[in-house]
Every structure is written in structure tokens, then in C-alpha cells.
Amino acid sequence: MKTLVIYLMAGRETPELAEAAVEAGADIVEIGFPFSDPLADGPVIRAAGERALAAGMRTAACLEVLAETRVRVGETPLLPMTYASLLEAYGWERFDTDARAAGATGFILADVPAGVRPAFRRVQLVAPTSTDERIALAAADTDGWLYLVTVTGTTGTREELSPALAGLAARARAITDLPLYAGFGISTPEHAAAAVAVCDGVVVGSAAVAKAERGPGALGEFVASLRQALGGGDAGTG
Numbered sequence: 001m002k003t004l005v006i007y008l009m010a011g012r013e014t015p016e017l018a019e020a021a022v023e024a025g026a027d028i029v030e031i032g033f034p035f036s037d038p039l040a041d042g043p044v045i046r047a048a049g050e051r052a053l054a055a056g057m058r059t060a061a062c063l064e065v066l067a068e069t070r071v072r073v074g075e076t077p078l079l080p081m082t083y084a085s086l087l088e089a090y091g092w093e094r095f096d097t098d099a100r101a102a103g104a105t106g107f108i109l110a111d112v113p114a115g116v117r118p119a120f121r122r123v124q125l126v127a128p129t130s131t132d133e134r135i136a137l138a139a140a141d142t143d144g145w146l147y148l149v150t151v152t153g154t155t156g157t158r159e160e161l162s163p164a165l166a167g168l169a170a171r172a173r174a175i176t177d178l179p180l181y182a183g184f185g186i187s188t189p190e191h192a193a194a195a196v197a198v199c200d201g202v203v204v205g206s207a208a209v210a211k212a213e214r215g216p217g218a219l220g221e222f223v224a225s226l227r228q229a230l231g232g233g234d235a236g237t238g
Contacts (some may be wrong), residue, residue, distance in 0.1 A: 002230040003027045003145075003201030004192075005181055006208045006223060007081065009034065009048040010062040011055060013212075019072040020216035021208070025227025029073065030108060030203070033062045033082035044206040048213075059090045063102045070103025079123065081108040092120055106143050114138035123147050128164035132171060139176035146172060148182040148199060161191045169198040189229035196230055 006021045007030040008014050018029045034049035034057050057065070062080070069078060080099055087095050087109070099107070107122040114124045114137045124138035127149040139146055148169060150162035165182055172180050182195045183203030192202045204226060211222040 002196040003179065003181060004223070004226055004230055005030060005183070005201060005203040007032060007045075007203060007205035008212055009045065009052050009209055010057050010065045011052050012065070014065050015068040015072045016216050017212050017219055018069045018076075018078075020220040021223045022073045022076050024220040024223035026076070026223050027201070028077045028079065029069070030079045030081045030205070031062070031066055031069065033057075033059065033080050033086060035083040035086055037083075037085075044209050048209050059086060059095070063098055066099065066104060067102040077105040078103050079106045079108055080104050081110065083110055084112050087120075092117065096120060108147065114141045125149050126168070126172065128162075128168050130168075132175060135172050136175050139172070139178055142178065145179040145181050145200075146176060147203065148172060148180050149184045150182050150186070150195075161186065161194045165195060166198050189225045192226050193229040202226075202230070 004026050005028040006026040008017050008021070009032040014031060018031070021029060032045065032049065032052075034052040036053065066078060066080060096107075107120070108125070109120075109122055110125070112120075112122075114134065118141055121143045123145060124142035125147040126135050126138050130138070135146075148165065150165040150168070162185055169180055169182070179201060180199040181201040181203055182199045183205065186192055186195055186202050186204050187207040192204070195202045208219065208222065212219045
């Protein structure tokens with residue numbers, strides 16, 4: 001079965017949104033902890049992060065949201081996604097301890113490459129520009145699965161699935177047997193179906209955040225359409 005990962009920005013409405021996403025077929029939920037200079041985020045997620053910061057979503061508040069989300073979604077893996085500066089300010093070990101106590105099952109850091117801070121266990125990202133050596137290092141360090149960034153750029157909705165994904169997936173598949181989940185620019189059920197022809201799951205961010213702005217019902221309908229495009233669900237790992 002193919003895995004569906006849905007990204008949501010941390011906010012007071014996130015627990016309800018996450019519950020709707022899981023009920024509609026999401027296997028894993030990423031929760032963005034907003035940062036003032038999110039280098040990997042496109043306009044939709046950047047705007048959502050700015051709104052979250054304006055609403056007071058600092059690290060402690062995000063951890064409260066994470067804990068509330070855990071209550072709502074049962075055993076579904078929850079992965080905070082953020083940037084190194086937030087952890088530098090909060091404390092790496094403290095963040096690891098507090099986030100796991102709040103219900104995190106793993107982490108994603110967009111700006112910390114494989115090989116840097118290996119003691120902080122997390123899902124590693126690789127891109128079309130990654131060398132085979134870097135892919136191997138990321139696969140050796142990653143937590144559960146490898147995140148394939150389909151484009152050389154920021155997140156965001158796109159008209160077509162990146163043609164670079166197939167080559168990246170093939171190279172990663174030759175290096176590791178770990179699950180490969182593709183993200184960045186996967187915006188529609190058609191994109192998702194095309195992506196899982198060459199990998200094991202998809203991560204949907206900007207399109208999910210845009211739907212979430214219209215409430216749990218709209219998000220649930222969108223997630224259900226993605227789930228249908230991928231086939232039956234699988235809890236995945238995080």
C-alpha cells in the first residue's frame with residue numbers, strides 16, 4: 001500500500017484539521033512549526049507560517065498543538081517539520097525530549113543536511129541535485145523513510161509533476177531498500193498517482209494547507225481524493 005503524508009501548519013485549528021485528514025485517509029501528519037525565514041517554503045506555506053507567527057505560534061504553543069493533535073489522531077505518526085534556528089534557540093536535546101513527550105514520532109528539518117547533528121534522529125531529504133554519495137549518507141542516517149524532494153526549489157503547487165522524480169527515485173532505489181516518499185509540488189490526485197508509480201508514498205503540503213484554510217470538511221474531501229488515487233492506506237512509519 002502507498003503512504004499518504006499530509007502537511008499542516010501549526011495553529012489552534014490544527015488538531016481538528018489533522019483529525020479530519022486522518023479520518024479521510026492520511027497515514028502520517030507533518031506539523032509545521034513556523035519560522036520567520038523558511039527557505040524551503042513556497043508562498044502558500046510561507047503565508048500560513050506568517051499567520052501562525054502573528055497568532056502567537058512560538059515553540060511552546062506549537063508543542064501544545066502537537067499534544068492536542070496526538071489526542072485527536074491516536075497512533076498516527078506525527079512529525080514536526082521546522083528549521084535549525086528554532087532548535088538552536090530552544091535547545092536541541094530539550095526540543096527532542098519535549099516534542100516526543102507531546103506526541104512526536106519523528107522530525108523533519110528542512111535545512112540540516114545528512115551528516116550534521118546525526119544524534120538528532122530525523123527523516124532525511126534528498127533532491128535531484130544530490131549525488132549518489134549524499135543519497136547513501138542520507139539513507140544511512142534517516143529515520144524510517146527517505147524524503148525525495150522532486151524539485152530544485154521551494155514547496156508549492158505546480159501544474160505538472162516534476163520530471164526529475166523518476167531519475168531520483170531510481171537512483172535512491174538502487175542505494176536503499178527504505179520507503180521513498182516524494183514531496184514538493186505534488187498538488188493533485190493525478191500527481192500523487194503518477195508519483196507512486198516510482199516511489200512508495202507522497203507528501204502533500206501546499207495544496208493541503210490551501211484546502212485547510214477552508215476548514216476540516218474541505219481538507220477531508222481533498223485528502224480522500226488523494227487516498228483514492230493512491231489506493232488503500234498503510235500506517236507507514238515515522
